[in-house]
Amino acid sequence: MDQADNYFNMFYDCFDKIExxxxxxxxADHFKKGYRYCVCVVDTIYYRLNGDKRIEIITIIGRQAF
Structure with missing residues (x-):
């Protein structure tokens, strides 16, 4: 498996854990009320549970150089 496949699979592993x-x-109320986050190696997945108990992925932020 190449690096791109590993990166792709890593996200789906994190999505499964969130689910x-x-x-x-x-x-992640400091970011926006009702949001939660999962750190996935060097990326952060922000999500929320909407009214019908479904998980909504809001954004995925990769590591940032400061």
């Missing part, structure tokens, strides 16, 4: 237990991950 299985969305409250396992920390609140």
């Amino acid at each position: 299985q237990n969305p409250f396992l991950f920390p609140s």
Whole structure:
């Protein structure tokens, strides 16, 4: 498997973890009320549970150079 496939699979592993237990991950209320986040190696997945208990991925932010 090449690097791109590994990167792609890494996200889907994180998505599965979020789906299985969305409250396992920390609140991101400092970012926006009701958001949660999952750190996925060097990227951060921000998500929320909408009214019908479905998970909505808001954004994925990659590592940033400061």
